[in-house]
Amino acid sequence: MRKITILFFLLGLPLLHFSQTLNGKVYDASGTVKNVKVFNKTQNRVTVTNNNGNFSLEAKVTDTISIESVFYHPKTIALQAYHFDGTAVFELKEILTELDEVEVKAAPEQPVFVEETYNTELKNIIQEDIKNHPEKYKPAASAYGPDLFAIIDLVANLLKKKDKYIAPTYQPITYTQMDSLFTTSSFFNTQLITDNLKIPEDRKYLFFDFCDAKQMSSKLLKEENKMQFLEELVVNSQLFLILLDEYGEKSVKKNKD
Structure with a gap:
């Protein structure tokens, strides 16, 4: 009887020590959340949620994962066996007041016809x-x-x-424009990069170079497109951090295109 018990114990060891695939879905109060970073701190693995909020990540029982996004409070979970039964669901709480207040300007007055x-x-x-x-x-x-x-x-x-009105042509945002914007703007500043986008301060200029390669339209720099530009920066920061975490600085430079 003792030999049988030992045998079952040995057969169970692989389930405890070898990685499995964690399938998960991330929600907020409104629905699924895309482009959220899911990081396995124990095994140093990372991925992001797709457009439907789904993700797959190599992990095992007792691993610690964190779920992070600039618009949500971070969530840390110690994985249990039940997380690997089907699709694990995780809920994030939205940050409502931590970003700088958006300045809203009144629409210009229409000229009076004389x-x-x-x-x-x-x-x-x-x-x-x-x-x-x-x-x-x-x-x-x-x-x-x-x-x-x-x-x-x-x-x-x-x-x-x-x-006759001729629509303007918008060129891609350059490295120089990014550097100038984050030097002079009260909204797009170094604090937003380090605290909200989670970019290390010593990698700020590498991130500008990465955004330059992404060919974002300079139309996003217009005041009325401020929040759309912020969304683009959030997505690019997630991709940048994934490359930085997995492969290092040299790979970011090679893969930025």
Whole structure:
């Protein structure tokens, strides 16, 4: 009987000491959470949740994992056997007040239409065009004088050209722009990088280089796109930390594209 007990004990050892795959899902009060870092502190392994909040990570019973994101309070769990039965569910609490207050600016007032000013400007435009293109204003061969309808068409086309809007072209955000922004902005500053994005301070400039390679549109630097830009920084910081944790600084430089 004692030999049988010892045999079962020996057969159970692999389950206690060898890694398994932990399948999990991360929620908050609104639903699943994507791009959250899940770190096995015991085995120094890391992954992130996908768009459905799911993740898979090598782990074993008694390992300690942490779940972290810039918008949520970090969560640390000591794994038990039941965590490996199916899909383990973990809930995060959202941080509501820890980020700097977002400055909201009032929309600019619409210019007041002044008929006298408008007529003066229109007259100057017409006179300038007559001066540059006199051939367009020659009278038509008609017994009744100049072709007024033709002149009206010319003026209408001239106004259309003036009012035509050309959409701006936005270039990717450069390393220099990142460095300048985090030096001068009260919102995007070093504290946000180290405390919220969890980037080590001595890796700040390497992170700027990494973001440069990601070719983010400089349209994100506009004031009204501030929160969208922050979301992009959060995602890039998670990817940056994964590369930094798994492979080190040299691999970040090679894999930033």
